[in-house]
Amino acid sequence: MALNLIINSSNPPLGALLAAELVKDSVTVSVEDGKDNKLHVSESVQFSDVNSIARYLARVAPALGLYGSNMLEQTEVDHWLEFSAQRVSGQSGLAVSLGELDKALALRTFLVGHSLTLADLCVWAALKGSSQWQSIQKQAGVFSHVDRWFSFLGSQVPFNTVGNKYASSKAPPL
């Protein structure tokens, strides 16, 4: 099965790109530049929402455990996907969301379970693309747990490669 991911190159969907990078050994995914984000599964099945794309990719490679390892973890992953779309990328106050995220990360290395899941990918991607977060990050120590988690993931493959390759085109004006 070959999948084709078309991305909006002026505003790349980092979460979907990270998921695609992680599953590439289990399933063939080609990435192409285009105007809108779209995962082409077959002639009749296509996904255009970033979270839907990430979910599909995680489910197609179950061995990687990107969707958690049991029902509780799956539900937690769903919670964070929603959180990334509504509370980080949305217009609501980022500081409140960051406060919640910081609390959740106090005793966790990864957001869900003990390994990487979609929750980490999508929340990290949403923060990476947020210019508000970049300015908050400069005042170090306010959200220390988010800081640690964000830079830990950023140092790992494939976050560093995807981040460097795609995030620069989206950098806010200085």
Added chain:
Amino acid sequence: MALKELSSLEKALGLKKPNKYSTQGDKKVPVLQRSNGPALSGLVTIATYLVREANRAELLGESAEHRAIVQQWLEYRVTKVDGCQKEDIKTILKDLNTYLEDKVYLAGNQFTLADTLMYYGIHHIIVDLAVQEKEKYVNVTRWFDHVQHYPGIRNHLPPVVVLKNRVYTGSHH
């Protein structure tokens, strides 16, 4: 104690053939008698040898700086943590807690031998902590829970229960 730790380390490293160890002196320093070379003694020395034997040199640190940090924590483990008295425990936990605030692993973003041996060495302290103390040293607790779930590491040690959310919300950090 050190002998169990070394055989757990062998398993964690995926070494197929277990070595036979003996101990030396009152402090029960572990000794590895090799068939084709001199005997090796001391926990950190033998552990480092096993890592190289398993071709996992990245566990000793990848850059010069990381290698130095790994050695620093290995030494901390045998000088400060081993044989520590009750009154030293608070100092150890406080030091580690401050140090780990912005780190996932002892050497930063990379899992190393220092994490494994510190986990083995500090286990008896963490196992006795009350829920409230585990929250007080929140960064140590998070690191400890992460390492005990790291694939293949736990072996001979019982798991320690860690709450995922704070109960005592009054004190921050």
